[in-house]
Each structure stands twice: as C-alpha cells, then as structure tokens.
Amino acid sequence: MTTARITIDRDFTIAEVPRRLFGSFVEHMGRCVYTGIYEPGHPQADSRGFRRDVLELVRELGPTVVRYPGGNFVSGYLWEDGVGPVEKRPRRLDGAWHTVETNAFGLHEFVEWAREADVEIMEAVNLGTRGVEEARALVEYANHPSGTYWSDLRRQNGAADPFDIKLWCLGNELDGPWQIGGKTAQEYGRLAQETAKAMRFVDPSIELVAVGSSNRQMPTFGTWEHTVLSHAYDEVDYVSMHAYYQEHDGDVASFLAEAVDMDAFIDGVVATIDAVKAAGKHTKQVNISFDEWNVWYQSGLDTDDQPHVITAAGQWREHPRLIEDTYNVTDAVVVGTFLNSLLRHGDRVKIANQAQLVNVIAPIRSEEGGPAWRQSIFWPFARVAQLARGRVLRLAIDSSHVSTKRYGDVDAIDAAATWDEENGTIALFLANRSLEEAGDLTVDLRGLGASSVRSAEVLTVPEDGDRKSANVADDQDRVGLVPLRDVDIVDGAVRATLPPLSWSVVVLDVARA
Template sequence: MSKARITIDRDFTIADVPRRLFGSFVEHMGRCVYTGIYEPGHPQADERGFRQDVLALVKEMGPTVVRYPGGNFVSGYRWEDGVGPVEDRPVRIDGAWHTIETNAFGLHEFMDWAKEADVEVMEAINLGTRGVEEARSLVEYANHPSGTYWSDLRRRNGAEQPFDIKLWCLGNELDGPWQIGGKTATEYGRLAQESAKAMKLVDPSIELVAVGSSGRSMPTFGTWENTVLTHAYDEVDFISMHAYYQEHDGDAESFLAESVDMDAFIDGVIATIDAVKAAGKHTKQVDISFDEWNVWDQVKFNDVESVEIAKAGWKKHPRLIEDTYNVTDAVVVGTLLNSLLRHGDRVKIANQAQLVNVIAPIRSEENGPAWRQTSFWPFERMARLAKGRILRLAVSAPQIETKRYGGVDAIDAAATWDEETGRVVVFVANRSLDEESDLTVDLHGLSGLRVVNAETLTIPEGGDRHTANLETTQDAVHMVPLAGAEVVDGAVRATLPPLSWSVIELA
C-alpha cells in the first residue's frame, strides 16, 4: 500500500466555484436529440415529445448550462429552419455528420426543454456558412421583446416573452479543416469581432465566446488564440477550449494521466490571453469556456464509424459515437473534472460533450429504457457537491511512470469549502491500477469537522477495469461507500482503492 498526503488550508483558496463549470452539450448529431431527449411516441414521452425518463436523469445529473445546437452541425445550420410550424420546416442534409436533418426539433422546442430541465441555454451561431446579419437576427428573434420583424415573428411562433439567452458561442472549431466554412485566424478574428459588435448592439447584456483552438495538438494552437483575441478582445468575454481523450493501445497509465495534458492546455491558453491583454493594454479580463471535453474513442470514429456512415448514405439520426464507458473511463472523467475545478479562477464555463447517447453519460434506446453510464457519477457528484470556494491543495504522492507524461502523481485531487455551511468536499482519484493508497488529508484552519459521507467509484466485485453499465446491467458500476474514512487528530484518514475516484464530505 502506498502513502499519500494532501494539505488543505482554509486561507489558501483559488476562486468561487463557477456554477457554469458543470455544463453539458446537446448537438443535432446522431441520437442526442432524436430518440435522446426527444422521441414523440415513446411510452415515457410527454405531449411535446420530451422523454421524461431521460429528463429525470438529466435533472439528477445536474448540468447547469447546455450548449446548443452544435458543434460541427452549427457551421452549416440555418436557425430559421427550426422555427415556425413543424409541418412547414424544410428537411435538409447535414454535411457535418452526413445525415438528414428533419428540423422537427428546433429553437422553441429546445427552449421549452431547457426550461423543463432547469438549465441555462448556451446558444451557438453559424459563422461557417453565415455571418453578421444572421447572428444579429437570431439575437433579435430570441431576446428582443416586440415591435420588430424578428421579435414579432417569435411571438407569432408561440413565444410571447423573449427567450433572454445570455450566453452565445461565435461559431465552432473554425480552425479545423473538417469544419464547414473553416477559416484562418485572421478571417475568423475579424468575423467574430464584427458579429460580436452587431449582436451586442441588439442586446448589450449578452456574453460571447470566441472560438479557440479545436485542440492542443492543432498546428496553429497558440497563434490562433493570439490572432483571434488581438482582433476581438474587447468584444468577447471568453475564448473556447476543446479536448477529447482516449486510451491508446492498452496504455492505461498514460490514459489515467490525461488531466496532466488538460492542466497544461489550460495554462497555455491563460498565458496567451494574458499576453494579448498586456500587449493591447486592455483592462477587462477574458476567461475560458471549455465548452467541449470528454473521453472519446476518436480512432474508432475516424477509421470505422465515419466510413460506415458515408457508405450507408443519408440517414436520419443514425447511431454516431455511442461509446460505452467503463470504470477506467469514469476515473479519467473524474480527474478531468478535478482539473477544471482547480482552474475555476479562469475556466468559468465547461461543457461535457454530449448529454445523451453521443459520447454521453446518459444512454437511451428508441422505444426502450434510459440509463446512467459510468461517467455519469463523477459529474453528478461534483455538480451537486462542489460549492463555495475552491481550495488550493498541496499533494504529496508516489509517482506512476507513464509513456506519454513521464512520472505523474498517483493521487489527483480537488476540494471545495463552503464558508456558509462549513462543509468541505474532497474529490480524489487513485490512478494506480493495482495499489491501494493510504491517504491523509491535513485540515489547516478547519477544526471540528467529521466525515459525514464518503463514496468511491471503483472496480465492482467480480468485475475489472473494463466493466461498464449496459442496458442489461445498468447499475454494474456506481458510487459505493468508501469504508473507513474518518477524521483522526484533525486529519482525514482513508484508504483509496486502486483505480478509483472518491468523494469525501466533511462537516
């Protein structure tokens, strides 16, 4: 058994927990919308077609904000296609995912669903094939009260009151050669600047997210952010980050260390933002919207699924990247959440992509059940329990050697302290595949606490690191009690199972 120590001090905090850090993503892709959140005729669908079994799981999971409608989809999307009488809406091809879009579900339907789910809407606009005029028209349609062409059209379409959408994405992954209407950094920077100006002239209260690099491995990473922000710094409030991780060739040690890459990625974007701020003598602070992140088997998608979809021809909502998540994936998701929380002073928004079916924590079947994937649990626990201030931790742990990152700490952690309630929550992963960790958490300035709950997600009895929640075994992996966690002489003592992500609540 290895030994690890975490030191917490009440006086060393990072920032308030940003509630938008626990966001999700609904894209018109695969079965996320159709047979995901929306399936008229399903036994558990309401009169609007919203699946109530899926909605119940969404509410349980607790996302605070949901990005919509894309994603790659948005770069070829005409928002007008998704409003008005459903029978009059055009059927279009979606070149991004080689599918048929019926437009049976659009902006009004999503706003109704978001109200039911109690989530804030993060609306993305098309800056791939469209531009300034379409962007400002959509803001007018959504947010202007009445008396103009677009606002009155919204009212005729059934929404008397404005949608009042405050958070907007200025396009999606426009640095990518796969993106419809992809652009150079200068082309996009100028378009983002002018679109932002026009949108804020319609509604000055909105917040805007500029497109950052599609990933840290992009050849233009860093220079893209610099150029875009040099043009649009004064007009935008956030710049986006996207990152997806997967296990390569059975290298579980490197996979379990991917939050090291996320940490470095975030730090690099922060450095670029602040360099532009200094060079431009700006006074406002641009922060980060990490509006796509998850575990995703991209190799399988690129080499197999995308080829199969192309061969199959144009289909309505085919199955796309419906990855099945196992114990290892869930622990990685937990460490990525830890990374985002540790950077909560600058990462103010984050969206796990996506919400249902498509690389999602929630799965559903057409005319069938809905269930929680393994990755559901770390998100649900952190979204519900992380409140108050983010604590700055000092971690001392043995090193695990990895092929990609060299030596990394066996223990990965984040923690919060709610001054109003006195509650402290520690989120901690043991990356070791085979060794328990004897953990001590020193509590400086936080006396009188006791463990009120301790849980862990780990390999279930009779299972292995590949055990997953399937339609037939929906609860194979879930949070279970972490035995033996207690406060002794002012410090928390606990034994962390190998390959685990745990939550220790103190009050």
C-alpha cells in the same frame, strides 16, 4: 500501497466555484436530440415529445448550462429552419455528420426543454456558412421583446416572452479543415469581432465566446488564439477550448494521467490570453469556456457508428447511431480527474461543457422505445456538480508517483477540493490512478476543524468485474457509487484508504478553528 498527504488551509483558495463549470452539450448529431431528449411516441414522452425518463436523469446529473445546437452541425445550420409550424419546416442534408436533419426539433423546443431541465442555454451561431446579419437576427428573434420583424415572428410562433439567452458561442471549431466554412485566424478574428458588435447592438447584456483552437495538437494552436484575440479581445468575454482523450494501444497509465495534458492546455491558453491583454493594454479580463471535453474513442473502434465509415458508405439517414461509446470504470476515473483539473483552474475556466448529454459520447444512454440509464461517467459529474460549492481550495499535495510513457512520473492521487463555508462542509474529490495499489491518504486541515465525515462514496472495479466493467441496457447498475468504508478523522486529520483505480468523494463537516 501508495501514499499521499494533502494539506488544506482555509486562507489559500483559488476562486469561487464557477457554477457554469458543470455544463453539458446537446448537438444535432446522431441520437442526442432524436430518441435522446426528444422522442414523440415513446412510452415516457410527454405531450411535447420530451422523454421524461431522460429528463429525470438529466436533473439528477445536474448540468447548469447546455450548449446548443452544435458543434460541427451549427456551421451549416439555418436557425430559421427550426422555428415555425413543424409541418412546414424543411428537411435538409447535414454535411457535418452526413445525415438528414428533419428540423422537427428547433429553437422553441429546446428553450422549452431547457426550462424543464432547469438549465441555462448556451446558444451557438453559424459563422461557417453565415455571418453578421444572421447572428444579429437570431439575437433579435430570441431576446427582443416585441415590435420588430424578428421579435414579432417569435411571438407569432408562440413565444410571447423573450427567451433571454445570455450566453452565445461565435461559431464552432473554425480552425479545423473538417469544419463547414473553416477560416484562417485572420478571417475568423475579424468576423468574430464584427459579429460580436452587431449582436451586442441588439442586446448589450449578452456574453460572447470566441472560437479557440479545436485541440492542443492543431498546428495553429497558440497563434490562432493570439490572432483572434488581437482582433476581438474587447468584444468577447471568453475563448473556447476543446479536448477529447482516449486510451491508446493499452497504455492505461498514460490514459489515467491525461489530466496532466488538460492542465497544460489550460495554462497555455491562459498565457496567450494574458499576453494579448498586456500587449493591447486592455483592462478587461477574458476567461476560458472549455465547452467541449470528454473521453472519446476516436480510433480503434471502426464500427458502423463511426462518422467516417458512414460517410464512406454514401448513406444519408435520419439520426443514425454515431459515436455511442460505452464507458467503463477506467473512463469514469479519468473523467473524475478532468473535473478536478477544471476546478483547479476555476479562477480562469468559468464555463465547461462535457460533450455530449445523451447517447453521443454521453453520461446518459437511451434506446428508441426503450430504457434510459446512467453510464459510469455519470457519477463523477453528478457528484461534483452537486457538491462543489463555495470556494475552490488550493491544495498542497505530496503523493507517491506512477510512471507513464507519455507524461513521465505523475501523482498517484489526483485531487481537488471545495469549501462551502455557508453550509460548513469541505468536499474532497479524489482519484487513485494506480491500477494495483490502494492509496493511503492523509488530509491535514489548517484553520478548519473537521467534526465528522458527512458522506463518503467510491466508484471502483466491481468485485466480480474488471477495469472495463460498464453499464449496459440489460445491466444498468453494474458500475456506480458505493460507500467508502475506510475513512475517518484521527487527531484532527482525515485518514482514508482509496481502492486501486478509483474515484471517491468525501464530504466533511468542518468549522473555523
């Protein structure tokens, strides 16, 4: 059995829990929009074509902010195509995902959907094939009340009131050679600076995210952020991060430890931001928007739902199946550790978006004309979004180790915790990375007294399953949360036994000692 001791002191905290940390992402890619959130004619569709079964699951998942409309898609997108009468909207070829975009769903539809889902909008502008004027015009269309060309066009298109979108992305992954209109750091830094200025001339209240490196393995990682921020530091509020992880060649131990890489990636970007701040003698603080993250099996699954296979076939189709990964128990535990990493960096990571919301590497799956269901990764996200309130606690952890090829020895027990003083609760988010051994956990509280265990749940391997057990259309509840039985308060300390390969959440009733 592995062992771990966690010490919590009420006076050692990291930051207020950033509510935008629990974001998601809707891109015009595959079946995320069409037959995902939007499917006119579906038995569960409302009069606007929004799938009510999917909306119900989205509300249960609990995202606070949703990034839209891309992603790679946005770098070739003409936002004007998605407004006005649907029957007059043009059909376009989308080079990012080699599909046909019908534009039946656009900005007005997404704003209405976001209101139904009760999420904040994070709108991305095209800085691949377009630039300053198109971005400035979009802000005017979305946020200016009336009396100008673009605002009056919005009103003519049926929205008398402004959309009041406050959070904007200045493009997407423009350091990547795969990106339509990719740029050097110098080119992008100047474009981002001037676009930000023009957008803020229209609406000074907006917040802006500059494009950071597409991943930590990019050859320009670090120098890209430094160059971009050297131009645009004073004009932006955040710099973006993107990261995807998967299990390689059966190396499950390293896969379960990928949050170690996420921690290091965040620390590296923070260091670069602060170096630019110091060198430029800036007074404001730029923070991080980790606006794409998830498990994504980018290799080893060369089926007909992979973009490069479809592109090679030369087919142009409307919303084909793209990267519809089926997530298992192992993936859910890894996603739980990613959420822990984001919480541990809540002083600097203020926005995060799991990519994507429905069907495309998503916690929610749906079938055209058929059901919608929760994938295994739904549960850690839903519970953290629901229960992480108040302040993120700074934990002292002494844990047994597991050995990995990629990261050496890592803690067997990964943890994060939040303290909601107003409601008198501590939420513990716990992952046991050991494949074989249960974890014997002790949590010592200083300055706080635990009176009872309010709730305790665990996601682990089903009794009749294995670590690759997953939820599918005809078996939608195979993997989920069940009660964590072996947890109690003994002599003021919390004691729990965490099953092998598991993610758990424990909520304690506490009061100041």
